[in-house]
Amino acid sequence: MPKQSIQMYLTNKFFWSYLTVFLILLFTIGIGVSAGSVPIPLSHVFQIIFSEIFHTKLPDGIDIATVNIVMQIRFPRVLLAAMVGCSLALAGTAFQGLLKNPLADPYTLGVSSGSALGAVCVLFFSFQLPFLGDFTLPVVSVIGGFIALLGVLALAQIVQREMSIETIILAGILASSFLGSLISLLIAMTGEELRQIIGWLLGSVSMRGWPYVQLVTPFLVIGFIILIMSSRELNAMSFSREDARTTGVNVKGHTSWILLAASILTGSSVAVSGTIGFVGLVIPHIARRFWGTDHRHLLPLSMVLGGIFLVLIDVIARTIISPTELPIGVLTAIIGSPVFAIIFISYRKKRVGS
């Protein structure tokens, strides 16, 4: 049966892809923990993490200070970077698929700015919503991002019903600068901790620790589940919404779910690490190049790829001009902006050509 062998081949292809990216992720996390002002051998890193997880005895030769550096400072930081990378890449993949827009990403759509405004509000007015406790920050951040997203899409639709790629991005830029100025206004009014908050806005995963990892995990899990459950619909909607509807997709329902999931992912990662741009733009393109556009595989694979990417970027950010640390968002923007330009140019060329 040739058909079965084709299916076998496909399953195999994806099986090896998953295995490869997961191994690379593990390895990258190891590198991330090992690199720093005090280098720790890779073998020690894995031994320490293994023993902490399975409560086994530590081998000799690893002192408690190293264990503390790994477990209290570096490992949570690297894990956070990985999770933020995963979230942003997932959100970017979802936005690009849903809006059929190769330039869409939480940052270019203004969702990050909305989330940032929400987060800044929480930080400066230091309030907590009932029942949410520490989760007030990410939840308000998610709400801020979702409102900004709806605003951007509504604006784009008023401007142009078909919502061309450029229109959406322009609306996103407009929202970003508006929300950005509101944030600046808030900061100017308080006047304190200026440098710290600006550093946070530029995007950073340093000095966050385990609480932040705990904060972002449920959002990543929920966002991922919602998106995976809508992956076939994302495939169908990649052509046109009308086309998806006539193939039986409940377009309105799934659009809302996908937008919500992407906002959850963006909002929570902004809440823990500030605005890190372009991860959600670059990663889905790389992932599509490797594995095609079937969102059932594209979503998980680009998620892992996003994790790998951000861990590596974080390593570079804190080692390149050591001992000073670069804000991670600065580095992603340095890499992401030219990529944005390249995608834009190649997209325009393709469209003119066809």
Add this chain to the structure above:
Amino acid sequence: MIQVDQVSGGYYGKTILKEISLSVEKGQFTGIIGPNGSGKTTLMKMLSGALKPLKGTVLIKNRDIRSYSSRELARSVAVLPQHGNHSFEFTVREVVSLGRYPYFKGWLKQSDKHDAELIERAMELTHVQQFASHRIQDLSGGERQRVFLAKALAQEPEILLLDEPTNHLDLSNQMKLMDLLKMWNRSRELTVVAILHDLNIASLYCDNIYMLNNGELQSKGIPNDVMDQVTLQNVYEANLLRQEHSKVPRPLISINPREVKKVNSLEDLKISQQEDRLVVSSRYPLKTLSSTHGFEWTDTFIIEREPAQSYTRLDHTLRFQVMNNLNQAAVIHSTESFGKVSVVASVDPFTNRPITIGVFLQATLTDASFIQVMLTVNESIHTLIPIKSDFDSNTFIAVTQTGEKILSATRSTKIAKTLLKRVTEAIDLAKQKIADTRSDEPRDYRVYLERR
């Protein structure tokens, strides 16, 4: 299968469709035609459930379309959309498998073996299985359209809606696509409703046609009834001509481009006459009915002695073969009430050889009047040539199709009488020239002509 009852509606509160009713039976191939902005796409959107009517109802399989969920509807109705913007690189198989979406089960929309088989089958039917793992961006327009058709088929619909399916396709791909649709329509009783821009495709492939104009139903019925020349001209505000297809009993519509200047006249008809060859050439093609080639547009007419070798037939050229000396052929010109007339006659009454009569007219003739003129010319041959027992004749009528329109040229009309007279004169002249040559009296036939 589909019942549309008194439906009105449009976008943003603007009414585009006004009380349209239509009904499609199972297994019918229905076409929707009409000029741009006539409401075809709006109607199609109501049939696919994309647009809710402001008034009236749309019934699919005797059930109000509003009572269907999108999954339910997708199992009965598939839509082949107009070419969209495909910004992502799906493979052909991935696109086709989307068609199984309304049948997937469970939270993760699992597909089973049956789905996989139907996907392969749909690809086979549309002949795209060889591209199964290619990306759709790498396919040509025609192939891509077949992929989307395969996706629609994988939905196992009873009704297939198509919005200008042949748009952007070349002629061969248009034909292949329509033939494929027609085949399914017949073999699986697939009900097809298609918006068609090309009136000829609509005429050739549809069982029933609905013609919309300004959001209203202009006419409906079988192609023969709907494709009425006057109605089409009014609806499309264009000079359209209805003709008949030569192989299929269906009407054909052709367009009549507006000419900047009507220059077509017999003024510049060039005639060169030599012993072995008589050539009449016109600057512009003349619509010609010949006894050898039927209707054609021709600008060069050659009457010649047996050509040494066979020749390839050139465009716009008619050739007739004779045995006699073509210096003896007669050419006369005259101006009649309806326009100019020239007659060429080559006669060989003594040898049973073919004779050739050509009539050039400056007028506009219908197909019927062409035939009437042909009959008149033939009559003059039969009454005037002293025939032995049988002879062959070649006749052609070449007309500028400008100037006065002649709707009838039956034997009793003035034009028939005039033409009969002119042709008779030409034959007389030709016979005279032969007689003159025979009596060995070289005589300039022009003098003869002037004398008359």
